Amino acid sequence: MLCTVCGGTEFAVQPVLWPQLIDQWQLSPAEVAYVDRQQGECCVSCGATLRSIALANALRAAAGTSHMLRDFTGSVEAAQLRILELNEAGTLHSVLSQMPGHSFGAYPQVDMHALPWPDQAFDIVVHSDTLEHVANPVHALVECHRVLKPGGTLCLTVPIIVGRLTRGRAGLAKSYHGDPQQGGDDYMVHTEFGADAWCFLMEAGYSEVRIFPVAYPAALAIAARR
Numbered sequence: 001m002l003c004t005v006c007g008g009t010e011f012a013v014q015p016v017l018w019p020q021l022i023d024q025w026q027l028s029p030a031e032v033a034y035v036d037r038q039q040g041e042c043c044v045s046c047g048a049t050l051r052s053i054a055l056a057n058a059l060r061a062a063a064g065t066s067h068m069l070r071d072f073t074g075s076v077e078a079a080q081l082r083i084l085e086l087n088e089a090g091t092l093h094s095v096l097s098q099m100p101g102h103s104f105g106a107y108p109q110v111d112m113h114a115l116p117w118p119d120q121a122f123d124i125v126v127h128s129d130t131l132e133h134v135a136n137p138v139h140a141l142v143e144c145h146r147v148l149k150p151g152g153t154l155c156l157t158v159p160i161i162v163g164r165l166t167r168g169r170a171g172l173a174k175s176y177h178g179d180p181q182q183g184g185d186d187y188m189v190h191t192e193f194g195a196d197a198w199c200f201l202m203e204a205g206y207s208e209v210r211i212f213p214v215a216y217p218a219a220l221a222i223a224a225r226r
């Protein structure tokens with residue numbers, strides 16, 4: 001396996017799921033194993049998780065580059081791009097921040113249902129494991145579509161359980177990714193995405209959806225073109 005953020009080839013795994021979340025999410029042992037890889041298997045050199053590497057691949061495709069992401073961000077081509085990152089995209093945040101055309105919207109301070117940027121302002125919008133915490137994911141995706149230039153790309157990850165369909169957690173016990181004492185209801189899970197995650201992008205009006213797997217089904221990133 002190759003880390004397409006830095007070019008590293010050595011990985012280490014640190015499981016991240018805990019019994020209460022596994023129970024609420026109703027994950028099978030096989031699903032636990034691949035979500036742990038997605039969130040807990042990291043490049044030894046740069047710390048990128050499989051999830052970040054999948055997202056890096058979606059970003060590299062959106063930018064039309066075959067360079068490692070860390071090498072690309074300092075290039076002349078990268079300097080032409082206007083990119084909006086919503087919520088810190090894990091270890092990619094420090095890499096993407098190097099780009100001169102990088103804008104950042106902190107979550108939850110920036111409401112994904114009402115982005116404070118004009119129409120058609122960005123070539124790329126990126127968010128990572130944030131959409132599951134938003135009350136109305138299609139509405140948030142429409143907002144990302146609005147701020148993209150025509151032909152621009154939204155690159156995102158959400159945790160996807162591939163063997164089931166998406167379910168909303170309305171009416172179910174509150175479930176959190178992380179410590180609820182730290183993030184409060186902003187980190188409560190509204191939507192548990194499944195194999196139909198791409199349909200949300202179609203509903204939001206995107207013209208094309210591509211999926212970038214790393215060690216399928218451990219990590220998946222989505223690139224959706226306006």
Ligand SMILES: [Zn+2]
Nearest residue numbers: 003006043046
């Ligand atoms: Zn790396």
